[in-house]
Amino acid sequence: MGKAKGKIYLSNVRMVFVADKPTNNFIAFDMPLLYVHGEKFNQPIFHCNNISGLVEPVVPDDQHRALYSTHTFKILFKEGGCGTFVPLFFNLIKSVRQYNQQFGSPTEPRAPDPLRAAQTPVDEMMRHAYVDPNDPTRIFLQQPNSESQLRRRTYNPQSE
Numbered sequence: 170m171g172k173a174k175g176k177i178y179l180s181n182v183r184m185v186f187v188a189d190k191p192t193n194n195f196i197a198f199d200m201p202l203l204y205v206h207g208e209k210f211n212q213p214i215f216h217c218n219n220i221s222g223l224v225e226p227v228v229p230d231d232q233h234r235a236l237y238s239t240h241t242f243k244i245l246f247k248e249g250g251c252g253t254f255v256p257l258f259f260n261l262i263k264s265v266r267q268y269n270q271q272f273g274s275p276t277e278p279r280a281p282d283p284l285r286a287a288q289t290p291v292d293e294m295m296r297h298a299y300v301d302p303n304d305p306t307r308i309f310l311q312q313p314n315s316e317s318q319l320r321r322r323t324y325n326p327q328s329e
Contacts, residue, residue: 181261200224202265210255218251220244
């Protein structure tokens with residue numbers, strides 16, 4: 170492929186990259202989280218933080234697997250955002266793998282349908298996230314604190 174600046178959208182099924190300025194018919198691509206492996210968070214001294222890894226191709230049913238090779242990827246955080254993205258990314262990868270081990274087919278190393286990961290338990294992780302309606306491109310995370318418990322009160326209207 171090549172290099173491009175853009176935005177990454179992360180769901181519990183896949184990661185989608187959309188280029189800011191499409192070039193040479195390259196607009197976007199996606200990586201199913203079930204097919205990502207070897208991911209690593211890097212903090213080099215002289216360059217920006219990044220996540221690198223490998224992704225297996227999604228092979229069409231009528232094609233032979235040997236025709237497709239494993240690809241490498243690197244996500245650079247040149248304008249910040251790794252403090253938000255990295256924990257979400259690694260938690261989602263972990264959830265997808267746990268779900269796949271629990272419900273995946275033992276005879277296949279990778280599940281054929283990445284959409285099966287849509288049922289992963291990300292609700293708990295997203296309970297601590299806030300999206301500003303004025304700027305939905307930013308996600309704010311709240312660190313859960315086990316010491317403080319919210320007190321919930323039930324107010325009953327007084328009958329006259």
